[in-house]
Amino acid sequence: SQQGEEDPQALSIQEGENATMNCSYKTSINNLQWYRQNSGRGLVHLILIRSNEREKHSGRLRVTLDTSKKSSSLLITASRAADTASYFCATHIDYKLSFGAGTTVTVRA
């Protein structure tokens, strides 16, 4: 069963706009990770946030974690066509890493 669930399932935005997607999970985590998957390719690790952290940045990416609400958000600022991809959250619980079903982001030129 999926531990993390992304919302929305799909997102379409204009180039230059920001994209926000959320991940909710059910039990306490060690860390939460975000991955990107371009069509037909493997997943690429974007960012890892530990359970004692609240916010992390990496370039145009900003991730927040609210352990009291058991949720995380991924913000992509100033989106580009190359950001078109599926984005997955993965929750590390005990010795297992569980992936959600993903958010598909389409950036229109």
Place this chain on the structure above:
Amino acid sequence: DAGITQSPRHKVTETGTPVTLRCHQTENHRYMYWYRQDPGHGLRLIHYSYGVKDTDKGEVSDGYSVSRSKTEDFLLTLESATSSQTSVYFCAISETTNEKLFFGSGTQLSVL
């Protein structure tokens, strides 16, 4: 793709035949994983390895076996392929357990 090679990239096989997928890494990472990806299910862990000859089951291990005789190679075997095993299979590696996984390009397997 971070020194990970999966082979074959595509395979079509018949129900009941054995199939072996290979994952080869050049990063010398300790941990290796096999996932399958199906629409609506995200990625699900099949088996993983935490060292040579050290493997354990994931959440969807029935019908699959693995072997790791060398640090760089992790094999996934479908003992007797079924149509429900039609999927995209990804190998991944990491230096520390379940953190910052690097993924291969995947194997598209069709079982007819």
